[in-house]
Each structure stands twice: as C-alpha cells, then as structure tokens.
Amino acid sequence: MLKENVVLESVMLDQLPLKNRVVVAPMTRVSTKGDGIPTKTMEEYYRRYAEGGFGLIIAEGTYTDRSFSQAYPNQPGITNEQQQKGWEHIVHSTHEAGGKIILQLMHAGALSQHLSNTRSASCVQPIRHMLEGYSEKQGSFPLPQAMNLSEIDDVITGFSDSAIRAKEAGFDGVEIHAANGYLLDQFLTDYTNTREDQYGGSLKNRCRLTTEIVSSIKRLAFNNFIVGVRVSQGKVNDFDYTWPNGLLDGKLIFNSLKEAGADYIHFASEGKGFDHGCLTKNGESLPKLAREVTGLKVIANGGLDNVKEATRIIEEGHADLVALGTGALANPDWPIKLKNMKKILPFNPDMFSLGVSIEDQFNWENKNETAGL
Numbered sequence: 001m002l003k004e005n006v007v008l009e010s011v012m013l014d015q016l017p018l019k020n021r022v023v024v025a026p027m028t029r030v031s032t033k034g035d036g037i038p039t040k041t042m043e044e045y046y047r048r049y050a051e052g053g054f055g056l057i058i059a060e061g062t063y064t065d066r067s068f069s070q071a072y073p074n075q076p077g078i079t080n081e082q083q084q085k086g087w088e089h090i091v092h093s094t095h096e097a098g099g100k101i102i103l104q105l106m107h108a109g110a111l112s113q114h115l116s117n118t119r120s121a122s123c124v125q126p127i128r129h130m131l132e133g134y135s136e137k138q139g140s141f142p143l144p145q146a147m148n149l150s151e152i153d154d155v156i157t158g159f160s161d162s163a164i165r166a167k168e169a170g171f172d173g174v175e176i177h178a179a180n181g182y183l184l185d186q187f188l189t190d191y192t193n194t195r196e197d198q199y200g201g202s203l204k205n206r207c208r209l210t211t212e213i214v215s216s217i218k219r220l221a222f223n224n225f226i227v228g229v230r231v232s233q234g235k236v237n238d239f240d241y242t243w244p245n246g247l248l249d250g251k252l253i254f255n256s257l258k259e260a261g262a263d264y265i266h267f268a269s270e271g272k273g274f275d276h277g278c279l280t281k282n283g284e285s286l287p288k289l290a291r292e293v294t295g296l297k298v299i300a301n302g303g304l305d306n307v308k309e310a311t312r313i314i315e316e317g318h319a320d321l322v323a324l325g326t327g328a329l330a331n332p333d334w335p336i337k338l339k340n341m342k343k344i345l346p347f348n349p350d351m352f353s354l355g356v357s358i359e360d361q362f363n364w365e366n367k368n369e370t371a372g373l
C-alpha cells in the first residue's frame with residue numbers, strides 16, 4: 001500500500017484534533033451587504049472547504065469594533081448580535097460537514113480602505129497604494145492619527161469582546177491578525193511606529209499591543225478555545241519587507257507570543273511563495289525558528305498548494321501545518337484531491353475578474369466550470 005502523504009496525517013493543534021495538516025488561509029471576501037453580517041453565500045463557501053476535507057479553516061479577517069477597525073466595505077464584523085448570529089450559522093454548517101473553524105480577528109489601522117479618518121501607532125503616511133478590487137477607493141491611504149492610550153485600550157477591548165462573541169458563536173478559536181501591515185503590524189514595525197511610550201521604541205515594546213490582546217483573551221480562560229497569532233514579514237503595501245534583525249527579531253517576537261499564552265503561530269507569506277515570505281534576508285527559516293524556540297505548533301504559508309513544496313515544508317521541520325490561500329480558492333477540495341491523486345488546478349487570477357466577493361467567484365465558476373466540484 002502507498003504511504004499516505006505527510007500533509008494528510010492527523011495532528012493536534014493544542015487541544016484541537018485535526019484530521020490533517022492542511023489549513024484554509026484567511027481570505028477577505030468582502031461579501032456582506034454592508035452591515036458586516038455574514039450571509040448564506042458565505043455559509044456555502046465555508047462549508048465546501050469542510051466537505052473538501054481541509055483539517056482546519058481560518059475564516060477571513062473580521063473587524064473587531066465599530067470605531068476604527070474596519071478595513072473594507074462589505075467586510076464581515078463580529079461586533080453585535082446580528083453579526084455574531086450570522087457567524088453562528090457558518091460555524092454550525094462547517095461543523096456539521098466535519099470541519100473545524102477559527103475566526104481571524106483584524107484591525108486595519110492605517111490601511112483601511114473603508115474609513116477616511118484612521119488611527120495607527122503613529123502619524124506616519126502609509127507607503128504605496130490601496131488594493132484593487134476591495135473598495136472603490138484607490139490611490140494613497142489617508143494619513144492616520146496616532147492612537148492615544150485610551151484608544152489603545154479600546155482596541156484591546158474590541159479584540160477581547162470579539163473573542164467572547166466568537167466563542168459564543170461556536171468557533172474553535174480565534175487568530176489574531178498581526179501580519180500583512182495592518183494595525184498590530186504597524187505597531188510591530190519600526191518605520192510605522194515612532195512612539196516614545198511603552199508601545200514604541202524597543203521591539204519588546206512594539207510587540208506589547210499584540211501580546212496584551214493575546215493575554216487579555218487568554219485571561220477569559222475559555223476551555224478548548226484556541227488563540228493563535230498570524231505574523232509576517234511582508235505587508236500588503238510592502239511585499240518585500242524583511243525583519244531588520246532576522247532571527248534575533250524572530251526569537252523575541254515568538255518568545256513574547258508564547259509568554260502571552262498564544263497556542264500557535266501562523267507565519268504568512270505575501271503571495272510570492274514560502275521562501276520569499278518566510279525566510280530572513282540571510283535565507284534562514286523563521287517558521288522553523290518559531291517551532292524551535294516556542295515548542296508551539298506552527299503554520300506556514302506561501303505557494304503550498306504545490307504538493308512537493310508542502311511536503312518539504314513539513315518533512316524539513318519548517319512547520320506542523322500548511323495554509324493554502326489561492327490554492328484553496330482554485331481547489332476547495334484540495335485534501336481530497338491529494339488523497340485520491342486527482343489533478344490539482346493552478347489558481348487562475350481571472351477568478352476575480354467579476355469582483356472579489358464570493359458571489360462573483362461563484363458566478364465566475366459557473367461560467368467556467370473550473371471549480372472541479
């Protein structure tokens with residue numbers, strides 16, 4: 001009998017048993033009707049990843065308060081009863097189909113394409129331009145105001161209250177989005193954080209907002225509720241950024257997350273593959289370091305729908321799990337395809353030719369019949 005591919009082995013994510021090591025990466029789909037309430041179409045979208053055999057689904061970046069956190073028009077939130085209820089249907093349906101689902105909690109900070117009045121670590125103009133396809137706004141981001149201490153407290157409360165709602169909605173956990181240049185990454189990064197208080201200066205201080213959020217959620221002491229953190233070097237407005245002190249920065253960040261009580265670390269790559277996003281400028285593996293220094297489970301990302309590459313990442317000890325973004329969009333049944341040795345399709349960027357929403361994707365698939373379902 002053929003030996004099963006290592007990525008299809010079952011694994012424990014802290015106390016959560018997963019049937020394999022394959023994860024759907026969080027992907028913003030701007031699919032609500034403007035009220036932030038998750039819809040029936042979103043339920044269908046998430047359910048098919050569960051039916052497609054993914055061990056874990058990390059649902060899209062969801063805003064945490066109604067002041068300054070929303071990134072995009074039509075992004076889902078988890079800030080009131082109706083939004084919570086919408087998520088509850090999705091969680092129920094995903095669980096019913098045998099899936100596990102974690103919600104990514106996100107604050108956009110200076111990189112909001114929804115708000116004109118934004119907040120960040122410091123009053124620093126974000127570099128480059130807004131993303132295409134997610135909102136009608138284009139061009140430069142607005143100049144943010146620096147958060148005062150009371151606004152920072154509100155951010156922490158927003159994340160904790162959202163985690164409480166996520167737990168009540170039945171999620172298996174939450175992932176704190178500290179990657180890709182959004183608010184928590186704006187605090188982490190030296191060129192966007194020029195503060196002189198306890199949230200600025202040293203890297204330890206710049207990690208503080210993220211670690212305070214993690215510990216405030218862990219203090220709620222929910223049983224069987226995972227709290228992970230997503231970090232990255234690259235940013236949506238600075239793809240090629242690397243941590244200035246490579247492994248040294250990694251060691252401090254990963255240890256701080258562990259001390260705060262994080263249950264896993266998810267290392268994101270900005271769409272140019274694992275090596276581009278996950279290695280230091282000297283070629284060392286940051287996800288591998290995260291495993292070594294913390295002993296926590298680590299998820300890696302970046303072009304890992306390529307089976308050979310995903311297998312290498314697990315076998316060489318870079319990570320315990322692999323998260324698929326665009327590869328999951330093209331193959332919502334990727335794990336089943338791998339198990340049955342069926343052809344895995346490449347991602348076709350035309351999928352977003354009608355728009356980024358799930359409805360647009362489904363319409364495009366119906367036209368092209370490429371979803372392979």
Ligand SMILES: Cc1cc2nc3c(=O)[nH]c(=O)nc-3n(C[C@H](O)[C@H](O)[C@H](O)COP(=O)(O)O)c2cc1C
Nearest residue numbers: 025026027028060061268269271302303324325326
């Ligand atoms: C449409 C789309 C939306 C995304 N939204 C998010 C998000 O909400 N949160 C996040 O952490 N990353 C987001 N990402 C990044 C992906 O999670 C992933 O890191 C990226 O696609 C690289 O992985 P891949 O090479 O497997 O595609 C998004 C990517 C895409 C394509």
